[in-house]
Amino acid sequence: MDEPLIAQGSSFQEQCSQCSAVDWGVTEEGGYFCRSCHNVIERTLEVLDSYHSNYRVSRISRESKKNKKLEHGNDWMxxxxxxxxxxxxxxxxxxxxxxxxxxxxxxxxxxxxxxxxxxxxxxxxxxxxxxxxxxxxxxxxxxxxxxxxxxxxxxxxxxxxxxxxxxxxxxxxxxxxxxxxxxxxxxxxxxxxxxxxxxxxxxxxxxxxxxxxxxxxxxxxxxxxxxxxxxxxxxxxxxxxxxxxxxxxxxxxxxxxxxxxxxxxxxxxxxxxxxxxxxLDLPRFPPVTQEYMLHPALLSLKYLTEANLPDELHLWVCRVMEQAGVGEGTYLTYDPLGRKSCLLSYDILAAALIIVTMKLLFKMDDQKEWKLSKKTDTENKQNKDNGIFCLRKWYKTVQRALDLAKEKEVEEIARQSWKPRKPLYSSRKQKCVILKRRRVVEHLQTSFQKLTNSTPEPQQSPPCSFRFRWGEVDGDGPSYYNQHLGSVVMEKNGSLHLMNPKYWHTALKPCQPKQCRDHFREIEPTLPRSYIFLLQLFSFLLGVGESCIHAQVIQVERLLIRNAPRTPSAQKLQQKQKN
Structure with a gap:
């Protein structure tokens, strides 16, 4: 700031409305500001011309109007x-x-x-x-x-x-x-x-x-x-x-x-x-076929990789998808004005298909899956090979990585600054106070970093579709992609069949969405812990609540049971009930 302008500001003797101090300076544009609290007022310096002492310089007047227009902005909607x-x-x-x-x-x-x-x-x-x-x-x-x-x-x-x-x-x-x-x-x-x-x-x-x-x-x-x-x-x-x-x-x-x-x-x-x-009265959306990543066949493959599960599971996921009828274009294509119009959650559907497949293969009732794990450990020791997928080892690996990822996410949220660089203010008087506080905070942060020799905030990492890195040197754990399912499936008449003949599910009674609330919190204590872990894993991967994934699992199970082929004895029993 030029010394003559500061000296001219000393001739203005009114008190500042913010701090009541009488210590004024003059900006280069001719406006008064308080050197104590940096409050800027609307009064401008009367600059006198040496030849025409009765007139203010026109250039300052034009700049003042321009600054006022910039300060208050244009009309906008x-x-x-x-x-x-x-x-x-x-x-x-x-x-x-x-x-x-x-x-x-x-x-x-x-x-x-x-x-x-x-x-x-x-x-x-x-x-x-x-x-x-x-x-x-x-x-x-x-x-x-x-x-x-x-x-x-x-x-x-x-x-x-x-x-x-x-x-x-x-x-x-x-x-x-x-x-x-x-x-x-x-x-x-x-x-x-x-x-x-x-x-x-x-x-x-x-x-x-x-x-x-x-x-x-x-x-x-x-x-x-x-x-x-x-x-x-x-x-x-x-x-x-x-x-x-x-x-x-x-x-x-x-x-x-x-x-x-x-x-x-x-x-x-x-x-x-x-x-x-x-x-918007939008027409029927383009059909979602298996050529696009939104289709459950391809999207489930991505989540299998993310969850560190064997690629061989993808074959069974596709079978469940076909049996339930959720892979057809009529089910996947969104029609806003259709009779049963609803916007499908493709990511949650793919996760639900994987969970249903895991229940079909390992039952996931806190008993059967651990017995199969003991059997798998014995087979791997006898064959001196770790090529058979062991659910217990997978659980320990993924649980450790999941806990660390949750802690890291909480720390990142805690370090995140929600305050904007351009703060909002409710009045013009508050603007001066907010801007002054912002300058003080930034000055204190810079001084603290210099005193503590702390580095500034790290640069933002590029976006990535995966949250875990499996099989890398500095990754989250060993990879189980290439392992096979072993004794949980068997080959019969040239095709693969499940060794687990039983399947458990929660009550599949229909509920009215507008009249019935979510029952997950009521039945959650009674559900197997291994099944809850699957819900927690995909809940973290998708960023949705566990109840949302559980509701989609129930929907897939309804469709799977309804479309399941009936045995001759079941058909006879159904005919007797009709008669």
Whole structure:
């Protein structure tokens, strides 16, 4: 800072509204700032020309107007903010190797269709700000936020009386704007009636848009992968508003729309995607055949590798899939407007098929699988070969790696900084306080790193579809991919058959989803621990709850039993019951 400007700032003797100090400096643009608390006020230095002492220099006046325009931003709608977020999410997915048609041909068309269906654009009678604001004040007080939560108080308005008219409810060019927010239509997004009437956007809906677009292209990226990449920061979602340009200022009610405090669950995004597809009136999606990774035949092979299970299990998984009828195109293809329309969870279905196959082979009742393990150990010792798959060794290896991975995940979440680089503020007075605290925190962090000689945060690792590395030198444990199943299967009449003739399952009575709640927590203490371990393993791999996988296992078992070939004795018994 130039010394003459600092000296000129000493001539201004009013107290600072923040710290009550009288210690003013002058910026290069001619504005006063407090050297004690760095508070910047609207008053500017009267620079006098040596020839025309009665006039202020015109160049400073123009820069002041330009700075004010940049400070308060342009008029913008909330849907424009979501459009910026979708754009950056699509670009992040393209960098991961998603099909090039994802952004322009699919996601962009879905977004245009949404704007047209919600009457926000691409229509002869678009929804204006005035129509959005109609009835927003009549909504319930419990659902809408009061103005006192975000508007400046009376003392703040007195200090900021020189602010442009956009803060008080009107933009500088005369257009209407939203009160106590940077956007024009933030009030409507806090009204339950308006939000339901126009199906307004939310942050989880951005992930629903991406999920539907990936599903339309039948990409290998499942919803579980999408949410995991979001959690790891590869796809912008947490503090995604930071990608907004400088002209789009966020404060007040905008913070409640774009602020994200948690990542939505798998079920939440699934429900949002289905609602969105029905609202957009989308046609039947392209069929999912065995050529695409979303098909359970290929997706289960990926999860077998991830769970460190033998590749030979894939043959039996495909048999279970065919017997249950879940590998057909009619079952896998999504039809939003169909009679029994539901958005299928392809990743959870593949995991459920593997668990059912493990129950068919090893029974998984806390008794049979350990007896088979003892028998396998004896055969491996006699043959001096470890080529037969032993469930006990697999369990010990995977359990150790799973516990370490869970601890590492908890540590990474604890180290993750949820605070944004561009903090949101509810009023202009709070902006100065927040920015000052941010500068103090960053200065303390830098000083602490220098004193402790600690290294800064490590760079973000590239996205990976696998969470475990088996068989590597510095991996999570030995690999069991190439081992064979041994005595759990036998060859008879030129085909393989299961040695385990029995199968246990929980109650398969039908439940009404809207009337009946989840029963997993009630029956979980009675289930075998080996089966619970399988649920915990795939729950960690997919990032979903154990109850979701258990419910899909029950669904596969229903289809498997219903489509199972009946023996002659069972057919006779069924005929007698009918007669």
């Amino acid at each position: 909330v849907c424009e903010g979501f459009q910026f977020i979708l754009k950056h999410q699509a670009e992040a997915l393209l960098e991961m190797g998603v099909c090039p048609q994802f952004k322009d041909d699919v996601l962009c068309n879905f977004w245009r269709r949404y704007l047209q269906k919600s009457n926000q654009a691409y229509t002869r009678n678009p929804v204006t700000v005035e129509r959005f604001q109609l009835g927003s004040d009549t909504d319930g007080a419990s659902e809408s936020l009061s103005l006192s939560d975000f508007c400046p108080s009376a003392s703040e308005t007195d200090v900021e009386s020189s602010a442009p008219s956009s803060i008080s409810g009107f933009s500088s060019d005369g257009g209407a704007s939203s009160v106590c927010s940077g956007s024009l239509d933030a009030n409507s997004y806090h009204s339950t009636a308006e939000r339901k009437r126009w199906n307004l956007m939310t942050m989880p809906m951005t992930l629903a848009f991406c999920h539907l677009s990936l599903l339309w292209l039948r990409e290998a990226l499942t919803l579980s992968d999408l949410l995991r990449f979001v959690a790891e920061g590869h796809i912008p979602y947490i503090n995604a508003y930071q990608v907004f340009p400088e002209e789009m200022k966020l404060y007040g009610k905008d913070s409640q729309i774009f602020r994200v405090e948690s990542i939505p669950s798998h079920r939440k995004v699934q429900q949002e995607a289905h609602k969105l597809a029905v609202f």
